[in-house]
Amino acid sequence: MSAPGGPGDDGPPDLSHRYSRAVAAAGLDPEKVSALVRAALAEDLGIGTGDPHAGVDVTSAATVPADLVATADVTSRGHGVLAGLPLVALLLVEEAAASVALHATDGDRVQPGDVVLTATGPARRLLTVERTMLNLLCRLSGVATLTRRWVDAVEGTAASIRDTRKTTPGLRALEKYAVRCGGGVNHRMSLCDAALVKDNHVEAAGGIRRAFQAVRDAFPGLPVEVECDTVDQVAEAVGAGADLILCDNMSPAHLRACVDIARPAGVRLEASGGLSIESAAAVAATGVDFLAVGALTHSAPVLDLGLDLRPLDGRDGRGGA
Secondary structure, rough: OEEOOOOOOOOOOHHHHHHHHHHHHHHOOOOOOHHHHHHHHHOOOOOOOOOOOOOHHHHHHHHOOOOOOOEEEEEEOOOOOOOOOOHHHHHHOOOOOOOEEEEOOOEEEEEOOOOEEEEEEEEEHHHHHHHHHHHHHHHHHHHHHHHHHHHHHOOOOOOOEEEEOOHHHHHHHHHHHHHHHOEEEEOOOOOOOEEEEOOHHHHHHHHHHHHHHHHHHOOOOOOOOOOOOOOOOOHHHHHHOEEEEEEEEOOOOHHHHHHHHHHOOOEEEEOOOOOHHHHHHHHHHHOOOOEEHHHHHHHOOOOOOEEEEEEEEEEOOOOOO
16 A cells, blocks of 8 residues: 655655654654654764764765665565554655655565665665664564564453553654554553552552552542552452552463452453463463563564665665665
8 A cells, every 4th residue: 555655746845744644643743753863863973973074974975976866665674564654754755855655554564575665865865864764664663563473472362462661762652653553552651641559669658558549649530550469469459449450470370360359340450570472372361451561662673674776877776784
């Protein structure tokens, strides 16, 4: 499927608006995304380092004619799930003055050889933004790919795969978007939009019930999740009125016991700790609502994608450094 933004469209200014809207439709702030990708590009260009050549892609400036216009394809070199296409399309339009055509959408599965994006513009500028673009696209697609593996592993159960706050600093919104592209759901985005009462909070407050009530009294409108290590603690948290309970490092047998306690009270359960793709189906089958998987964002391998220039004057220009 092709999204707006091909070489025959109205040009970069119009495309910038289109891809800004696409970024917003993904639940992201276009201004924050633009600022983030510009910061990433500035890092790649050494801006702020004091280097005398900061701001210049010295290799491309030396080897690529200034007036050369090129077309480049971004192609998958592995099997996976895409995430981040509108973001990198916006980068190409705003920073490389390129026209962009998307041949896939975020959440699509790809295999080696699939062309996911085509860009046409000044060759120097395309090569200058190449690594910044690929770093973002490969990273986010890697998160989406790993998430999809977990989602596939619990298919046929009622459980959802959920992320954590174990994200790359500065990339949380993007990585959590990638989780959604892979079919997962998001946990809280920050420390202020929901409460998670953990063992240290329980210790400081003097017990589960006291910790829960303290949060409920201070922030009555927020959902409150309580971390529990034992079935008895789950019973205490249910009695206290918790909205959600995180069952940490529990066996399937203990999880089933927790479900028996929590379900009649309408309290949802989240399994966490010691989970693996191999054990995911068994854990999901206990009846828990969520499997919390920090690895989705802290350990996802990148999806291998590359940018290749179309043959120019009989030459085949291939990038990737």
